[in-house]
Amino acid sequence: MNVTHYNQQIVFRSPKEDLLDDILSILKVQSILLVCDKVFDLIGTKETFDFSGISVSVFDDFSPNPQYGDILKGVKLFTDNKCDCIVAVGGGSTIDVAKCIKLFSTLNPDEHFSSKKYRNSSTPLIAVPTTAGTGSESTHFAVVYRDGVKHSVGYKSLLPDFAIIKPALLNTLPVYQKRCTVLDALCQAIESWWSVNSTEESRIYSRAAVDLIWKHIDRYCEGFSDVLENIAMGANCSGRAINITFTTAPHAMSYILTSRYGIPHGHAVALCLPAVWRFMCRNLNYTVDKRGESFVADIFSRIASALGAQSPIEAANMLERQFDRLGITCPPAICNLQDEVRLLSQSVNITRLSNSPVLLGQRSVETIYTEVLCSNSKYDD
Numbered sequence: 001m002n003v004t005h006y007n008q009q010i011v012f013r014s015p016k017e018d019l020l021d022d023i024l025s026i027l028k029v030q031s032i033l034l035v036c037d038k039v040f041d042l043i044g045t046k047e048t049f050d051f052s053g054i055s056v057s058v059f060d061d062f063s064p065n066p067q068y069g070d071i072l073k074g075v076k077l078f079t080d081n082k083c084d085c086i087v088a089v090g091g092g093s094t095i096d097v098a099k100c101i102k103l104f105s106t107l108n109p110d111e112h113f114s115s116k117k118y119r120n121s122s123t124p125l126i127a128v129p130t131t132a133g134t135g136s137e138s139t140h141f142a143v144v145y146r147d148g149v150k151h152s153v154g155y156k157s158l159l160p161d162f163a164i165i166k167p168a169l170l171n172t173l174p175v176y177q178k179r180c181t182v183l184d185a186l187c188q189a190i191e192s193w194w195s196v197n198s199t200e201e202s203r204i205y206s207r208a209a210v211d212l213i214w215k216h217i218d219r220y221c222e223g224f225s226d227v228l229e230n231i232a233m234g235a236n237c238s239g240r241a242i243n244i245t246f247t248t249a250p251h252a253m254s255y256i257l258t259s260r261y262g263i264p265h266g267h268a269v270a271l272c273l274p275a276v277w278r279f280m281c282r283n284l285n286y287t288v289d290k291r292g293e294s295f296v297a298d299i300f301s302r303i304a305s306a307l308g309a310q311s312p313i314e315a316a317n318m319l320e321r322q323f324d325r326l327g328i329t330c331p332p333a334i335c336n337l338q339d340e341v342r343l344l345s346q347s348v349n350i351t352r353l354s355n356s357p358v359l360l361g362q363r364s365v366e367t368i369y370t371e372v373l374c375s376n377s378k379y380d381d
């Protein structure tokens with residue numbers, strides 16, 4: 001099945017069909033930069049793809065949270081070997097690395113990426129995700145770290161020209177990584193659905209993602225192969241949704257949980273989302289979405305009903321119980337809760353909360369973090 005998403009072709013393929021060869025031959029590619037994570041070595045790149053007749057430069061020298069210096073090494077390899085195509089095979093970070101290599105290769109040597117003097121690049125970028133998580137294969141933004149600071153880079157040519165979804169690749173993931181990545185996709189879909197930037201189109205993607213992921217998440221996490229296609233499709237829809245809307249408060253509040261406690265991204269977002277949703281339900285009179293309070297209330301009800309709940313509060317509690325069952329536990333016991341909550345709250349970029357439909361400021365964030373860190377306040381209908 002093929003789908004066109006903006007300037008991108010999304011191709012869903014069974015393990016036996018390999019359209020990558022066809023794409024490379026149509027594009028008359030002679031030399032590719034293959035960006036892959038080290039995990040992919042286990043699968044065996046050459047067993048999965050046939051690159052015969054094409055010169056392949058492999059780049060896997062980057063950390064899970066890709067550093068600016070890593071990207072520059074990739075740009076050098078790309079330029080030195082005169083590559084005419086970039087293929088990314090891996091999780092969200094790997095695809096982000098490939099996107100950044102394509103974008104930063106358009107900068108002059110004396111230009112820093114923060115100058116944003118990006119130019120369009122005609123180099124085709126092909127993304128093959130091996131996780132069902134970020135949906136990065138279908139977004140036009142990427143994350144890069146510099147001096148410990150996370151930067152989001154957005155540019156239209158970052159959207160890969162082709163996304164090849166091969167559900168069988170998801171079987172290669174360890175169980176905990178499966179859980180974290182699929183919860184990232186689920187949370188992204190929910191956040192996109194309630195985002196102030198949501199459109200009719202983005203909400204269709206969000207609904208599809210929530211339906212597919214929620215229905216199949218248990219069997220996926222238990223290792224059943226019959227649901228891989230649905231989960232892969234759901235994660236891709238989640239990516240297409242945030243490509244339009246960006247993420248909201250649970251993502252903004254999760255980053256410090258990852259950097260301070262080392263909690264993986266999807267785990268950290270899932271910890272925040274139920275508490276953020278309950279807070280917004282209790283404060284709907286502070287709606288900031290220009291479409292109004294009743295519009296937001298209706299969106300919350302639609303999300304709840306897609307999750308099989310009678311009300312948004314019930315849905316938030318249900319999500320939290322499901323996350324508990326999947327081992328999405330809180331950070332270790334905190335000695336001085338007040339100080340810790342203050343520290344976490346101060347790290348949140350308040351302007352990044354503005355995609356949320358309900359007003360969230362410093363005090364709101366403190367309340368939500370307290371709820372996240374105190375299991376006693378959970379399920380407080």
Ligand SMILES: [Fe+2]
Pocket residue numbers: 134184188251265269
């Ligand atoms: Fe995410």
